[in-house]
Amino acid sequence: MSTPFPFSALVGQDEMKRAILIAAVEPAIGGLLVLGDRGTGKSTAVRGLAALLPRMRAVQGCRYHCDPAASSACEDCARLRLAGRLKTEEVPVPVVDLPLGASEDRVLGALDLERALSQGIKVFEPGLLAKAHRGFLYIDEVNLLEDHLVDLLIDVAASGENVIEREGLSVRHPARFVLVGSGNPEEGELRPQLLDRFGLSVEVKTPSDIAQRVEVVRRRDAFERDPVAFTTLWARQDAKVRRQILQARERLPDLVVGDVVLHRAAELCVAVGSDGLRGELTLMRAARALAALQAAPEVTLAHLREIAVPALRHRLRRNPLDDTGSGQRIERAVAELWT
Known part of the structure; x- marks a missing residue:
């Protein structure tokens, strides 16, 4: 897995960074839409969020990394509890990419064909929505997303649950995530139904200040030359932002x-x-x-x-x-x- 650019090392774009932190503190806001020029750090900022977020407590062995304190249990948690093997662990908050060309099976989940053919049993293979539960679902170029995927996202975002009824499978699992999208409005507009699902919307522009542009290029070049050293250099600042998020959640x-x-x-x-x-x-x-x-x-x-x-x-x-x-x-x- 490639090393993400440190969130704290981003130059400018204060409105975008503030909105990302707000979404990290309060997931109930409903997500974040970042629109603007190409090459302005939209994807970089969102991907930097993955390394920034504090780890979360989840049920060990649950495919949906459910919260142990949740009032309702998914089928995995119910099975583990019945067997007396319900344990917890700390895992990274998921930040899942949804590719524009993804199939419905890839997004929703589908029958595990390998086990169905080799063992003759029907097993559900979770999709991207299951992996994004309790985390962030990121769509780059969200305004180019195909209509059938938009419809799926609207349904799941509204209910917080993914329901699959196909190929003899009947599965439902929790799918509550913060939807984060980025794109260039010149390449197309979002459908109003999806646009309404985003809590915050920010616009980013190419900086006109010469000193700021030079600093962006300098930091990006240093990161590409030695990602590990650059990330280490900004680790203290990222840790400071992480503490700020944790303390804000407590308040x-x-x-x-x-x-x-x-x-x-x-x-x-x-x-x-x-x-x-x-x-x-x-x-x-x-x-x-x-x-x-x-x-x-x-x-x-x-x-x-x-x-x-x-x-x-x-x-x-x-x-x-x-x-x-x-x-x-x-x-x-x-x-x-x-x-």
């Missing part, structure tokens, strides 16, 4: 979003014409996660203001009479409402 349950902040969130969503109520829910969850990351004693309007654009920019309807971008429309509404 999160104690942070309460007050009625004043909730009222402001709803006020903003109405002002910009956000469809549905996912806008308010995302604003609340993201503001709370940001406050936890910053070790703030409470969630304030400042936190709401900071995450308003990534939480709402992909939820606005296009206005043919207004050619400004969605981000500018939200910032304008924030300035009018909260000054």
Whole structure:
């Protein structure tokens, strides 16, 4: 397995890095969409997340690495418990890639043909959705994903469960993951149904600052020359970010979003014409996660203001009479409402 570029060594792209950390602290946000120019570090940032995340406790021998403290048990956990062999272990948080050309069997899971032919027994071979349970499912060029895979993802993301009924198999297993997508909007748009499933949406652009561009090239060259030495150089910074995530997760349950902040969130969503109520829910969850990351004693309007654009920019309807971008429309509404 190739060494990922250290997350802490990324230059600039502060909005993207902040959104990734928020998604790592609060998976209930629903995922992250990163759109922008080619070669701006979108894939690099997401892949760097894998090495950054703290390890998680899981049931040993469970194909879905279930949480031992979960109230419901999958068939693997139930079998292990019945046999008196339920043990736990610490495993890395999965960050699973979903290739654009993947088949449905590869994504959902299918019958293990080798064991079916050699032993005459039907055994389920888990797919990518099973491997991503309790972790992150990453789709590069998500706007080019085939429609049949989009439909599958929408169904599973909504239910948190994958159901397979085929080839004499009847299997259901947990599949709760944070959906992370990246892409270049010039190459195609996302279907609205999938777009709505992402909690946060950030835009990245090619830096125009000369010093910043030089630093990006310098760090990338150093990494390619000696990945191990470069990763070691940034290990302390990555460990610091990892501790920040862990401490934020511990603070999160104690942070309460007050009625004043909730009222402001709803006020903003109405002002910009956000469809549905996912806008308010995302604003609340993201503001709370940001406050936890910053070790703030409470969630304030400042936190709401900071995450308003990534939480709402992909939820606005296009206005043919207004050619400004969605981000500018939200910032304008924030300035009018909260000054």
